[in-house]
Amino acid sequence: MRPTTKDLAQAAGVSLATVDRVLNGRPGVRKKTVDAVNNAIQKIGFERNQVAATLARKRGYRFGFVLPKEGDEFLDEIMERIREIQRAGRAEMMSVKTIRIDEQDPHKAAASLSRLKTEDFDGIAIMAPETPQIRDAILRMRERGILTIPFISNQQNDENDVFVGIDNRAAGATAGRLMGRFVCAQQGVVAVITDTVQARDSLERRLGFDDVINHDFANLRVLPTLETYADPERTQRIIRTIMASQPDLVGIYMMGSEARVPLEMLSQFRTDEDLVTIAHEKTPSTVAALRDRKLDALVAQNPGHLVRSAVRILRAKCENRPTLASQEKTRIEILIADNLY
Amino acid sequence: MRPTTKDLAQAAGVSLATVDRVLNGRPGVRKKTVDAVNNAIQKIGFERNQVAATLARKRGYRFGFVLPKEGDEFLDEIMERIREIQRAGRAEMMSVKTIRIDEQDPHKAAASLSRLKTEDFDGIAIMAPETPQIRDAILRMRERGILTIPFISNQQNDENDVFVGIDNRAAGATAGRLMGRFVCAQQGVVAVITDTVQARDSLERRLGFDDVINHDFANLRVLPTLETYADPERTQRIIRTIMASQPDLVGIYMMGSEARVPLEMLSQFRTDEDLVTIAHEKTPSTVAALRDRKLDALVAQNPGHLVRSAVRILRAKCENRPTLASQEKTRIEILIADNLY
DNA sequence: TTGTAGGCGTTATCAC
DNA sequence: GTGATAACGCCTACAA
Numbered sequence: 001m002r003p004t005t006k007d008l009a010q011a012a013g014v015s016l017a018t019v020d021r022v023l024n025g026r027p028g029v030r031k032k033t034v035d036a037v038n039n040a041i042q043k044i045g046f047e048r049n050q051v052a053a054t055l056a057r058k059r060g061y062r063f064g065f066v067l068p069k070e071g072d073e074f075l076d077e078i079m080e081r082i083r084e085i086q087r088a089g090r091a092e093m094m095s096v097k098t099i100r101i102d103e104q105d106p107h108k109a110a111a112s113l114s115r116l117k118t119e120d121f122d123g124i125a126i127m128a129p130e131t132p133q134i135r136d137a138i139l140r141m142r143e144r145g146i147l148t149i150p151f152i153s154n155q156q157n158d159e160n161d162v163f164v165g166i167d168n169r170a171a172g173a174t175a176g177r178l179m180g181r182f183v184c185a186q187q188g189v190v191a192v193i194t195d196t197v198q199a200r201d202s203l204e205r206r207l208g209f210d211d212v213i214n215h216d217f218a219n220l221r222v223l224p225t226l227e228t229y230a231d232p233e234r235t236q237r238i239i240r241t242i243m244a245s246q247p248d249l250v251g252i253y254m255m256g257s258e259a260r261v262p263l264e265m266l267s268q269f270r271t272d273e274d275l276v277t278i279a280h281e282k283t284p285s286t287v288a289a290l291r292d293r294k295l296d297a298l299v300a301q302n303p304g305h306l307v308r309s310a311v312r313i314l315r316a317k318c319e320n321r322p323t324l325a326s327q328e329k330t331r332i333e334i335l336i337a338d339n340l341y
Numbered sequence: 342m343r344p345t346t347k348d349l350a351q352a353a354g355v356s357l358a359t360v361d362r363v364l365n366g367r368p369g370v371r372k373k374t375v376d377a378v379n380n381a382i383q384k385i386g387f388e389r390n391q392v393a394a395t396l397a398r399k400r401g402y403r404f405g406f407v408l409p410k411e412g413d414e415f416l417d418e419i420m421e422r423i424r425e426i427q428r429a430g431r432a433e434m435m436s437v438k439t440i441r442i443d444e445q446d447p448h449k450a451a452a453s454l455s456r457l458k459t460e461d462f463d464g465i466a467i468m469a470p471e472t473p474q475i476r477d478a479i480l481r482m483r484e485r486g487i488l489t490i491p492f493i494s495n496q497q498n499d500e501n502d503v504f505v506g507i508d509n510r511a512a513g514a515t516a517g518r519l520m521g522r523f524v525c526a527q528q529g530v531v532a533v534i535t536d537t538v539q540a541r542d543s544l545e546r547r548l549g550f551d552d553v554i555n556h557d558f559a560n561l562r563v564l565p566t567l568e569t570y571a572d573p574e575r576t577q578r579i580i581r582t583i584m585a586s587q588p589d590l591v592g593i594y595m596m597g598s599e600a601r602v603p604l605e606m607l608s609q610f611r612t613d614e615d616l617v618t619i620a621h622e623k624t625p626s627t628v629a630a631l632r633d634r635k636l637d638a639l640v641a642q643n644p645g646h647l648v649r650s651a652v653r654i655l656r657a658k659c660e661n662r663p664t665l666a667s668q669e670k671t672r673i674e675i676l677i678a679d680n681l682y
Numbered sequence: 683t684t685g686t687a688g689g690c691g692t693t694a695t696c697a698c
Numbered sequence: 699g700t701g702a703t704a705a706c707g708c709c710t711a712c713a714a
Contacts, residue, residue: 002431004707015685020709028683050432052707055392055690084665090343091391091662173679181637184525212679296522299680304667321432324425326645332680338514338553339640339673345691356701361693369699393691396706 003044012040023048025320050319060093063314064116064124065151065307068103072230072258073283077303078127078152085307096311099124106131113137116146123147123314125164130155130200147317151310152301153201162323164310166301166330168201172208172255174332175278175299179209179251180217182276182296188250191242192225193235195256205255205280220250230258236265243269254279263289282335290337298335306330344385353381364389366661391660401434404655405457405465406492406648409444413571413599414624418644419468419493426648437652440465447472454478457487464488464655466505471496471541488658492651493642494542503664505651507642507671509542513549513596515673516619516640520550520592521558523617523637529591532583533566534576536597546596546621561591571599577606584610595620604630623676631678639676647671 003011009019014033021029022037040046054060065082067075079098086096099116101109110133116124124141126148128134135155141148152165179190192209194202206225213220226242228235239262242249252275254262259279263286266277279286282300289295309328316323344352350360355374362370363378381387395401406423408416420439427437440457442450451474457465465482467489469475476496482489493506520531533550535543547566554561567583569576580603583590593616595603600620604627607618620627623641630636650669657664 005709006707016708017685017710018683021684024709030683033683047431049396049434049707051392051396051434052690053709055390055396055692056707056709058690058709081667084667088665090388093390093392167682170679170682174677177677177679182522208679302672304665308668324429324645326422326425327649329682331643331674331682333672334675334677334680336515336518336675338511338518338549339675341508341511341670341672346693347691357692357703358694358701359699362700365693371699374699390691393706394693396690396708397692397694399694399706 002049003046004049005046007044008037008040008046011044012037050321053319054093060095061122061315061318062095062097062120063311064121065096065098065310066113066124066126066128067098067100068127069100070103073260073285074257074281074303077281077283078307081304081307084304085311089311094311094315097121101128103129106133110134110137113141116141118145121146122318123149125149125151125310125314126155127151127153128155129153129198147314149310149313149317152306153199162313162328164306164313164328164330166332168204169208169211171280171299171301171332172205172210173212174208174334175205175253175255175280175297176209176212177216178297178299178334179253179276179278180213180220182278183217183220183250185219185250185274187219187248188221189246189248190220190222190251190253191246191249192222192253192255193228193238193262194225194254195230195258196227197225202255209253209255225255228256228262230261232261232265235261236268239265239269250274251276251278253277257281259283259289259295260285263294267294282333282340287340290335290340293337296336298333300333300335301330302333343390344387345390346387348385349378349381349387352385353378391662394660395434398434401436402463402656402659403436403438403461404652405462406437406439406651407454407465407467407469408439408441409468410441411444414601414626415598415622415644418622418624419648422645422648425645426652430652435652435656438462442469444470447474451475451478454482457482459486462487463659464490466490466492466651466655467496468492468494469496470494470539488655490651490654490658493647494540503654503669505647505654505669505671507673509545510549510552512621512640512642512673513546513551514553515549515675516546516594516596516621516638517550517553518557519638519640519675520594520617520619521554521561523619524558524561524591526560526591526615528560528589529562530587530589531561531563531592531594532587532590533563533594533596534569534579534603535566535595536571536599537568538566543596550594550596566596569597569603571602573602573606576602577609580606580610591615592617592619594618598622600624600630600636601626604635608635623674623681628681631676631681634678637677639674641674641676642671643674 005019009016022034101112150163154163213222226238257280277295278297280299286298346360350357363375442453491504495504554563567579598621618636619638621640627639
């Protein structure tokens with residue numbers, strides 16, 4: 001039988017309460033006693049039973065996801081996965097809530113974060129742009145004792161802490177290599193479209209993309225990034241212009257997470273089967289485009305994985321135990337028509 | 342506060358013990374009482390607390406993985422992931438064991454399965470070739486009351502039951518499309534190498550591969566599958582012959598899960614940068630080959646995911662609750678040099 | 683600084 | 699058939 005806290009208390013010659021204090025790093029125990037307990041842990045090979053520990057805490061774990069108020073299809077997927085885990089989590093004594101913030105207004109957003117109280121949350125996963133106000137708000141949350149982890153959009157990797165999301169530079173590189181391999185032309189020009197290059201994510205993807213193209217595909221020339229500002233009309237204009245002005249166009253890289261609008265516009269123009277198109281994220285639009293051969297490949301991060309990984313990491317932090325590193329590294333998925341599952 | 346069994350007992354006008362009997366489908370309760378409890382469940386929105394339930398069962402969950410005795414690098418990865426979950430599982434009241442069977446000898450293998458007792462296992466994930474003896478042994482295990490699920494190698498999908506592993510036909514199709522897209526030649530010949538075409542997995546991959554090539558890449562001709570029987574010398578001979586006899590060779594598809602030997606042999610010959618090579622499974626050998634540009638792409642199933650998914654499914658079955666379908670579908674991963682993480 | 687006792691929401695073992 | 703009641707292993711008052 002596995003040793004229990006009772007065995008441990010006996011082995012260390014202390015009471016259950018003291019064992020609990022040491023186990024959970026609570027104050028009010030003499031160093032000597034702490035050592036005695038720790039030695040006993042080693043000696044009898046004690047390992048805490050998380051199931052019992054969770055049950056004994058009256059309240060379960062309460063986690064939150066901070067998400068932008070306005071979002072694209074990718075965000076819809078994320079929210080659907082959060083809903084899934086909400087349902088499944090109840091039986092495991094875990095509740096998950098979402099908090100929407102106004103991404104456009106850093107002050108409002110920061111204020112929303114400030115309102116999150118320690119009494120309501122054990123940990124929060126935060127998807128938010130990198131602004132001074134938000135960074136401060138996050139720091140203050142931590143001081144209040146709420147665990148936080150960056151979610152999908154990285155907050156400049158402040159401490160070499162965990163981060164749930166993909167390496168965007170590698171994602172861009174992946175897109176770059178697929179573009180290079182799929183284009184069979186001797187020479188050609190590649191266009192890059194995104195909503196805005198403001199975000200760090202876009203910058204990193206572009207860097208990765210260029211790295212690969214410049215290094216391994218000298219036959220291709222990549223044009224400056226075109227910004228749509230998520231405006232359909234502007235998007236249409238951009239695509240029309242690029243198609244008309246670049247006779248050597250062989251590929252289009254849709255770099256943002258909102259490929260729906262560019263794809264719609266593109267489908268009005270694309271007649272040339274040799275134009276290679278690559279986008280990000282698996283959404284209803286991109287999946288349909290992949291099936292219809294309007295898109296050649298998708299570079300994606302799995303929304304379900306992101307959400308579950310965030311929750312697992314927060315929970316592990318709460319319980320003060322390590323996570324399986326191999327499980328929590330977010331994979332850069334490549335999707336084509338045949339592995340869409 | 343969430344309703345507990347106590348609340349439920351009160352609402353149904355019965356005792357805790359009866360509630361438990363109904364909840365766990367145990368016999369010895371009048372139909373009328375069962376209905377009363379079920380109605381009360383609906384009425385008060387009761388949902389069982391799995392944490393408490395797990396704790397209250399004296400023993401935790403005991404699962405097993407049946408694996409072949411002899412294996413390749415892919416199997417090593419699987420075992421490493423099982424070890425990981427063994428460590429992590431203890432705190433969650435779950436133990437995981439592996440049982441190695443002699444794949445070459447169906448009778449011995451079946452005998453090994455027969456030895457697995459209900460007292461020792463709540464559920465077993467089985468990776469085994471599809472032979473009458475093994476099929477029977479599995480059926481008998483089920484009759485004994487042990488939950489079983491096919492693992493990686495499918496047992497002809499007997500009941501439309503769960504299956505942990507990839508759709509091999511889709512995996513072959515994925516390899517086919519990558520081959521078609523990566524080969525830029527006007528015309529060419531593609532070779533297919535595997536250990537043996539005995540296994541259903543190989544057949545299905547080949548079907549998927551051919552589907553795509555025939556349908557979408559008329560410029561390519563796929564040669565009959567070459568079998569290495571996992572013999573290095575034979576592999577070398579095969580590769581030498583194919584390189585010499587097929588001047589139009591533009592691609593090699595290593596269809597089995599053991600790409601190490603073919604890759605080694607290939608590296609002795611490959612000088613032509615235009616030869617596209619695609620293999621299966623992420624292992625030290627294939628990863629190194631991908632990095633060294635000796636391999637262009639990998640079609641893989643994630644070993645960690647496979648193992649954890651099997652455990653989650655077994656556990657859910659034990660606890661008589663559903664799984665997250667989106668999480669348990671094994672993805673067909675495409676790996677290139679840039680998304681190897 | 684340390685210990686005692688009661689409780690978390692189930693399951694299991696007895697009686698009736 | 700059904701109902702009390704004692705575990706399960708840990709946490710948390712409150713007492714000493």
